[in-house]
Amino acid sequence: MKDESKSVAIRISAVTIALNFLLTVFKFVAGIVGKSGAMLSDAIHSASDVISTIIVIIGFILSRKKSDIQHQYGHERLECVSALILAGILGVTGAGIGYTGLKTIVSQNYQTLATPTSLALVASVISILVKEMMYWYTVLGAKKINSSSLKADAWHHRSDALSSVGSLIGIFGAMHGVKILDPIACVVISLFILKATYDIVKDAVDKMIDKSCDEETVARMTTLVMEQDGVKRLDVIRTRLFGNKIYVDIEISADENLRLKESHAISQNVHDAIEKEFPLVKHCMVHVNPYNQS
Secondary structure (H helix, E strand, C coil), X not given: CHHHHHHHHHHHHHHHHHHHHHHHHHHHHHHHHCXXXXXXXXXXXXXXXXXXXXXXXXXXXXXXXXXXXXXXXXXXXXXXXXXXXXXXXXHHHHHHHHHHHHHHHHHCCHHHCCCCCHHHHHHHHHHHHHHHHHHHHHHHHHHHHCCHHHHHHHHHHXXXXXXXXXXXXXXXXXXXXXXXXXXXXXXXXXXXXXXXXXXXXXXXXXXXXXXXXXXXHHHHHHHHHHCCCCXXXXXXXXXXXXXXXXXXXXXXXXXXXXXXXXXXXXXXHHHHHHHHHCCCEEEEEEEEEXXXXX
């Protein structure tokens, strides 16, 4: 399964790196020849995608390393680290684009800007279509292998598609005499990028500080535990996210008159049921308490 996840991640990353490189070159040419600052900002965004995807795949590969003497719980959180690095690049890119757009608006010299040509407009449309396809291609792969960093990269593609929508509006407006729309589009692009940055950081931090699973997942686990033979009561259930995996701690009550071997069998059944029903569970610890019916 790990080898399959690794091959899926590498294949997706290779495809998106190649497409982003081609898009970056195309947007830079379109921005310069088409005389559009918004398109040049969009090109910078696509260039950051190339770097971020490389970081994502490095983090993904490292997170799949086997446990060792110094890291006995594995390396899953390295994927969260790569997602945070990606967010940092994305945040700096967004802030820079926004600053450039605001500076142009505040200086009020946008009327001196060159009028964008139809090439910049066509480049925006092509970018929207390609980046949206890249988003779906990546997000479906991320869901298949449950990769947070790959999911973050997918949203990076989506933010680029949305920023290209901003470019399209800005360029179209500037072509029809409303030149201020071009720098405004740069600011809008930066806001999309910064929103994507926040989402990536929140998801990565949640997985690094042992956030519990959602209520629905815990409820399903609770029902499953109570369905196991010999379980009289569920005393405690705790879950925590560990990178892209889940750790579960459970305390159940069983008849106090059972022999140790019988109690152990009940706890083992609970353990096996949880790990079978929830493939993302990496480790499930089950403790048995004595249950007195009186």
